[in-house]
Amino acid sequence: MPNSTVKSFYSTTPIFYVNDAPHIGHAYTEVATDVVTRWHAQRGENAFMLTGTDEHGEKILRTAAANKTEPKDWADKLVHDSWLPLLDTIDIRNSDFIRTTEPRHEKNVQKFVQHLYDTGFIYQGSYEGNYCVGCEEYKTDADLLDGEGAFEGQPVCAIHSKPVEKLKETNYFFKLSEFQQPLLDLYSQEPDFVAPDSARNEVVSFVRRGLDDLSISRSKEKFDWGIDIPWDDSHITYVWFDALLNYITAIGYGEDDEKFRSLWPASLQVVGKDILRFHAVIWPAMLMAAGLPTPKQVFGHGWLLVGGEKMSKSKLTGIAPEQITDTFGSDAFRYYFMKAIAFGQDGSFSWEDLSARYQAELANGFGNLASRVLAMVGRYFDGFIPEPGEYTEADLAIIEIARKATNDADDAIERVAIQDAITSVWTLVDELNNYITVSEPWVLAKAEENRARLGTVLYVCAEGLRALSVLLAPVIPKATGKLWAAVTGGSLGALDDATIASAAEWGILPVGAKIGELEPLFPRIEAETEGQ
RNA sequence: GGGGAGUUAGCUCAGUUGGUUAGAGCAGCGGACUCAUAAUCCGUCGGUCACGGGUUCAAGGCCCGUACUCCCCA
Numbered sequence: 165m166p167n168s169t170v171k172s173f174y175s176t177t178p179i180f181y182v183n184d185a186p187h188i189g190h191a192y193t194e195v196a197t198d199v200v201t202r203w204h205a206q207r208g209e210n211a212f213m214l215t216g217t218d219e220h221g222e223k224i225l226r227t228a229a230a231n232k233t234e235p236k237d238w239a240d241k242l243v244h245d246s247w248l249p250l251l252d253t254i255d256i257r258n259s260d261f262i263r264t265t266e267p268r269h270e271k272n273v274q275k276f277v278q279h280l281y282d283t284g285f286i287y288q289g290s291y292e293g294n295y296c297v298g299c300e301e302y303k304t305d306a307d308l309l310d311g312e313g314a315f316e317g318q319p320v321c322a323i324h325s326k327p328v329e330k331l332k333e334t335n336y337f338f339k340l341s342e343f344q345q346p347l348l349d350l351y352s353q354e355p356d357f358v359a360p361d362s363a364r365n366e367v368v369s370f371v372r373r374g375l376d377d378l379s380i381s382r383s384k385e386k387f388d389w390g391i392d393i394p395w396d397d398s399h400i401t402y403v404w405f406d407a408l409l410n411y412i413t414a415i416g417y418g419e420d421d422e423k424f425r426s427l428w429p430a431s432l433q434v435v436g437k438d439i440l441r442f443h444a445v446i447w448p449a450m451l452m453a454a455g456l457p458t459p460k461q462v463f464g465h466g467w468l469l470v471g472g473e474k475m476s477k478s479k480l481t482g483i484a485p486e487q488i489t490d491t492f493g494s495d496a497f498r499y500y501f502m503k504a505i506a507f508g509q510d511g512s513f514s515w516e517d518l519s520a521r522y523q524a525e526l527a528n529g530f531g532n533l534a535s536r537v538l539a540m541v542g543r544y545f546d547g548f549i550p551e552p553g554e555y556t557e558a559d560l561a562i563i564e565i566a567r568k569a570t571n572d573a574d575d576a577i578e579r580v581a582i583q584d585a586i587t588s589v590w591t592l593v594d595e596l597n598n599y600i601t602v603s604e605p606w607v608l609a610k611a612e613e614n615r616a617r618l619g620t621v622l623y624v625c626a627e628g629l630r631a632l633s634v635l636l637a638p639v640i641p642k643a644t645g646k647l648w649a650a651v652t653g654g655s656l657g658a659l660d661d662a663t664i665a666s667a668a669e670w671g672i673l674p675v676g677a678k679i680g681e682l683e684p685l686f687p688r689i690e691a692e693t694e695g696q
Numbered sequence: 697g698g699g700g701a702g703u704u705a706g707c708u709c710a711g712u713u714g715g716u717u718a719g720a721g722c723a724g725c726g727g728a729c730u731c732a733u734a735a736u737c738c739g740u741c742g743g744u745c746a747c748g749g750g751u752u753c754a755a756g757g758c759c760c761g762u763a764c765u766c767c768c769c770a
Contacts, residue, residue: 373769437768441769529735533736536735587720587721600737601731602737684733
């Protein structure tokens with residue numbers, strides 16, 4: 165429901181290459197984008213998150229053939245068997261899911277390409293080079309190695325170790341070279357366009373060295389699984405050119421101007437650092453050529469390292485997200501990767517660390533806090549939220565911490581510093597646990613004259629839980645949903661409707677509300693050797 | 697060959713523009729407490745900030761070099 169008076173926040177993830185097997189790297193990108201987007205939604209903004217699948221290209225055509233099926237059927241199967249389930253596994257709340265084989269995409273990619281052709285940014289040329297089918301791109305000599313074994317004497321792709329094919333074709337080229345200066349201007353005028361700084365530095369130095377025009381078509385003689393070049397049906401669009409355009413075709417480019425204008429330019433486009441160049445160089449150049457605004461920010465995040473190495477299926481360290489969620493749940497998955505790793509830097513994953521943080525932070529820190537507070541409200545006040553009396557210094561300190569945690573976390577999200585945001589929120593978890601110990605409600609409960617004080621202490625605790633439900637909802641939506649339901653007892657409506665700002669306010673929980681039951685949010689996990 | 701990032705307590709990491717005795721969490725050790733998922737709270741142990749030079753009144757932070765790790769480009 166686009167509303168012009170409400171700020172919009174449009175975020176994107178890269179689209180999954182449909183042939184890949186989902187692993188925690190994919191899930192990591194999705195979760196990060198989802199957390200930031202949910203936070204903006206919780207602020208009351210018109211938040212829209214896009215993800216999807218990239219389904220064109222020679223490799224998919226070949227895989228489909230190897231599986232004795234049509235490429236579209238093959239992609240259908242993978243989307244439904246792998247990618248949609250992945251989003252469910254890690255609790256992603258995307259607003260839309262674009263597939264590059266959908267008419268809304270194909271048709272409007274053609275419009276875009278035609279527009280660039282008409283305005284002279286695309287021209288015909290010829291290209292000769294060594295093509296690697298695995299990479300789906302031409303390789304320079306430096307990318308090639310001498311073949312070994314069966315491929316003795318042939319140049320092979322350094323990545324795939326398979327022979328490259330010598331190809332010469334007439335192609336259409338995008339005048340990327342004309343955008344060197346405009347891109348450099350963009351980077352300097354909008355320093356946050358590429359983040360973090362390390363990524364920005366790489367991009368800037370790359371563009372400073374000059375840009376070559378980019379081949380954006382492939383002859384159908386080779387394969388024809390792609391989008392036709394509209395004025396020349398002997399060519400199809402190069403997969404990357406096709407794929408990048410998903411970010412605008414999904415939101416109405418070419419056919420729904422109102423929707424498109426309400427969301428574009430994107431606020432945040434999250435990518436892994438391996439594909440940063442496509443998103444921070446080629447993509448903005450394409451948009452400039454078409455006269456469209458560039459996204460506010462392209463954020464390149466780091467790799468997940470397993471045992472010190474980049475995780476990949478070929479190194480057999482690829483980990484399927486369900487391996488983690490089956491044992492720990494989706495909330496723990498989301499929390500762990502967001503809290504343990506500085507977003508933007510490489511980070512190491514280990515089962516030991518995951519397990520330790522689950523136990524120490526989620527079960528003992530947060531989950532147990534919820535249990536002890538609700539148990540005391542139940543035991544001492546029959547489950548009714550007590551009335552607070554006059555606040556002492558200790559109470560006011562908690563109120564202030566809730567306010568500060570909210571503001572600090574909000575600032576951190578603005579910088580896409582997800583880890584910092586959670587750390588800020590966690591100060592409230594820790595301080596509440598501390599507050600309870602110091603306030604000793606179980607001692608107060610022993611003497612009737614302390615009844616008022618006991619009520620105040622537990623009201624402060626309950627309000628703290630209310631604030632935490634809101635602040636942690638973007639990260640651990642399932643657990644906070646249960647906690648919210650229990651602590652408000654339905655007195656404050658839906659958690660989704662509670663704004664971030666309300667977490668910084670005090671005294672919102674109605675006195676006399678009946679709390680609900682709460683099962684342990686993060687039950688202890690006995691087996692410590694899971695995940696082999 | 698060119699460029700970028702990194703190397704800080706057993707582990708994972710913070711350390712703004714250089715400025716008092718280098719921090720956190722976890723793990724370890726000692727204690728307190730019992731509302732709670734044997735949870736919580738307090739205290740404590742622990743670092744020649746990769747190595748070698750240099751600039752400075754002052755460097756984990758700046759400069760030069762070396763080693764190792766990773767990434768991008770050619």
